[in-house]
Amino acid sequence: MEPGIALAPGLVHHPGWLDAASRAALQAEVAAVLAAAPAYTPRMPRTGKPFSVRMTNAGPLGWVSDAAGYRYQPQHPETGAPWPPLPPTVLRAWAALAGYAAPPEACLINLYGPEARMGLHQDRDERDLTAPVLSLSLGAPALFRYGGLKRTDPSRSIRLRAGDALVIGGPSRLIFHGIDRVLAAGDLLDPGEPALPELPAGWRLNLTARRVSPPVAGPVAAKP
């Protein structure tokens, strides 16, 4: 597993982990996901207030939020279709960085317009909290804020750029985190084929791979 920069125990930043070719490949993979599973606007539990971020998913399960609450489900909430397969680049990054044998089951794709934000929150809807969450960034840079295990713990922010990977695991698995703001220009989406017609310059895209359920028990060790 590659070193990266430990921001806290279990919270590891890998700046520029995806090279230009991998970023282009991932963009093409995201374009395919969006074609099969269009971005939609999630809503807050109970109040139904819309998020500023748009979302879609890939993998056997996807994270969704609406007035009924947060949950993982196998189908797109609007089309009813199963989520498309996990992008190969996400699986490759997981194998290299997650330190977890079983593959991810969900890849949440967050699409941030120039004004989009994500308030401080915990990723705690997964039953398997021993697996890390792996984040990959594309497009415009953004200010990522992270704190501690309590909402009131002090927080810091770092800049995430296109190609950065971030592993959120171990003692940091349940830290509060969010996106303060997307930064203007600077990094545009790499020109790649096929382009992402739904993603104008100035947008940021984040993919988070998650293990939702504990892996089924493997072979039992032989007794002496």
Place this chain on the structure above:
DNA sequence: GAGTACCT
């Protein structure tokens, strides 16, 4: 098992 991926 609160809530709070939101808002003031």
Place this chain on the structure above:
DNA sequence: AGGG
């Protein structure tokens, strides 16, 4: 910073 903190709400109910």
